[in-house]
Amino acid sequence: MITSIEILGTEELLLQRNPRAAAVHQAIVARGRExxxxxxxRFDDPSDDTAMKRLDTELEAIVERSVSEYVRQASGLFSTEDVDLWTAKITRVPGTYVGRAAAVGVPGALLLMESVESVESAESDENTTFVSLDDTLSNIAGYCQCGYATSRIVPRQLCRLCSGGVLIAWRTEEDQVIATAPKVRSELHAVFEELLDELATIHLATGDASAETPARRRAGNAGITRVNETYAEEIAMLDLTRWRELSDLNQLSQITAVTAHAKHWSQWGLGSARLAMLAMQSDPEIQARMRRIAGSRPAPKPSLFERLFSRR
Structure with a gap:
């Protein structure tokens, strides 16, 4: 089954090998985001329903203008083969949102729509300013259900919001530690490159998050453990105090997929935080790899109905 993930991945691939179309796409996305x-x-009060409706209307107008401008400038920049590949895929995805992109007939339309509409999350991803765990907890204090965000007293189990906050903090701490050990970072990168391919393939094939749990377990037992054992002397020189504290805190996570291998984290060592993060299918690394793999697939074969219809 073809999904929007495959369409987005296909569009990214087609744009990567078409510099002229990519330049047009990038410029229009930038203007749309601005x-x-x-x-x-102009609309900074989410409690004003009337204003929010106007915001939605004007946002839709921005997206429409961006798509129209893209169609005017990018039509004719793609080869017939690329357009045929894109059309064969996108016309098989149900839903009016994808249908809007399919209707314009130019590869890259769906990616453009998503890029313009998701400007707020994109800005957040691109913001390199470090946000501490304390700041994160302060921001979610009004919604915390376990008390940790307000009291900093460790509960028996973290609520979902606090679980997400401490997981991100652990991954951030791990990245900072590994950045000071180039050999460890390089070896772990190789382990995760292979694992990401495996996890993305599983998600695309089954859509069942539980199906990838054994793959993460194998990566921990084999790849991550091997790296930590190989570079044990170098790792022993690193300050892992905060990393271990956050590891312990993450064992109280409410997110079952994250804690599936919690008892192994101390044995596996560095890389465990990233592995735990990959338990979330919404993780950007997983999503990006799913798009890359799905986007490289060939055009689907015509169905029996399509073959019969084409003979008429």
Whole structure:
């Protein structure tokens, strides 16, 4: 079954090998994002229902203008083969949202729509300013259900919001530690490159998050453990105090998929935080790899109905 993930991956691939179309796409996305940012600055009160409806209407207008401009500038920049590949895929995805992109007939339309509309999350991803766990907990204190965000007293189990916050903090701490050990970082990168391919393939094939748990277990037992054992002397020189504290805190996570291998973290060592993060299918690394793999698939074969219809 073809999904929007495959369409987005296909569009990314087609744009990568078409510099002219990519330049047009990038410029229009940038202008669209600027317009959305300006729009959001005008409507900063989410409690005003009337204003929010106007915001939605104006956001839709920005997206429509961006798509129309893209169609005018990018039509004719793609080869017939690329357009045929894209069309064969996108016309098999149900839903009006994807249908809007399919209707314009130019590869890259769906990616453009998503890129313009998701400007706020994209800005967050691109923001390199470190946000401490304390800041994160302060931001979610009003919604915390376990008390940890307000009291900093460790509960028997963290609520879902606090679970997410401490997981991100653990991964951030791990990245900072590994950055000071180039050999460890390089070896772990190789382990995760292979694992990401495996996890993405599983998600694309089954859609069942539980199916990838054994794959993460194998990566921990084999790849991550091997790296930590090989570079044990170098790792012993690193300050892992905070990493271990956050590891212990993450064992109280409410997210079952994250804690599936919690008892092995101390044995596996560095890399465990990233492995735990990959338990979330929404993790950007997983999503990006799913798009890359799905996007490289060939055009689907015509169905029996399509073959019969084409003979008429």
């Amino acid at each position: 317009a959305v940012i300006a729009l959001n600055e």
